[in-house]
Amino acid sequence: MARSVRRVGASPAAREVVPAPWQLRGEGLALLYRLRAEGLDSEPGREGNAGKEAFCGGIGAVILVDYAASPVGPYRELLFIPGRYRYAVSGSAPHPRNALEGKELRITAHTISSIYVTTQESRDGGRLNWGIPKGLARIDWKRDGAWSEVTVNTLPDASPALSARFRGWGVALPFGLRFLPHTLAQANDSLLYVTKVSGRGSARLARITDLAVNERLFPALADCRPFAAVSIPFATLLFPKAATYTWR
Numbered sequence: 001m002a003r004s005v006r007r008v009g010a011s012p013a014a015r016e017v018v019p020a021p022w023q024l025r026g027e028g029l030a031l032l033y034r035l036r037a038e039g040l041d042s043e044p045g046r047e048g049n050a051g052k053e054a055f056c057g058g059i060g061a062v063i064l065v066d067y068a069a070s071p072v073g074p075y076r077e078l079l080f081i082p083g084r085y086r087y088a089v090s091g092s093a094p095h096p097r098n099a100l101e102g103k104e105l106r107i108t109a110h111t112i113s114s115i116y117v118t119t120q121e122s123r124d125g126g127r128l129n130w131g132i133p134k135g136l137a138r139i140d141w142k143r144d145g146a147w148s149e150v151t152v153n154t155l156p157d158a159s160p161a162l163s164a165r166f167r168g169w170g171v172a173l174p175f176g177l178r179f180l181p182h183t184l185a186q187a188n189d190s191l192l193y194v195t196k197v198s199g200r201g202s203a204r205l206a207r208i209t210d211l212a213v214n215e216r217l218f219p220a221l222a223d224c225r226p227f228a229a230v231s232i233p234f235a236t237l238l239f240p241k242a243a244t245y246t247w248r
Contacts, residue, residue, distance in 0.1 A: 168231030201235030
């Protein structure tokens, strides 16, 4: 049976958006950090969150993913999660309805603050389904034996945002998503989208060289050292429908 779609915008030619859930399959790299709150509110790419929530620390991450399969086709992605944030919400939005209607609630979860993807379909679906502030970029992913070289240039002006070279090493072990941030809270206008992402795959340690970041377009991490670099040769992720709450 064909999946129903939602349209973005009011124009008759508006793009159709594939609704949640989305199942994705791909490979990638995760750099794991423990960051401080100083400077995070001014980081490039933050949309609508600054000053409206409290930073709670925890594990942050820079993640590069090459999705071979998704409901909107293959695409690539670069994202930054500073850590966990605490949001004060007034209860559930009209959808879904539950016992928290009209009651004050505090939600603490990881937040994606900067993110680029390579297709319009992924951008529109991420924004509408989960409140994720996706921007567009060209992401070139070259493989040379065990090494991968990735360059990210934002669109439409092709400005360089990030480049890195990395390889996995050691034995790849199976994992569930517990060791990476997996519950997301994304603020968009008056709604907070809370999504419990599930997944599994394999992971091993990684060596990374030649990491360069354009601080105008992506968080300045040159002076921050990750406590772990993880190569993910295979993973499947499931993004279910988000729970939505009124947050301001």
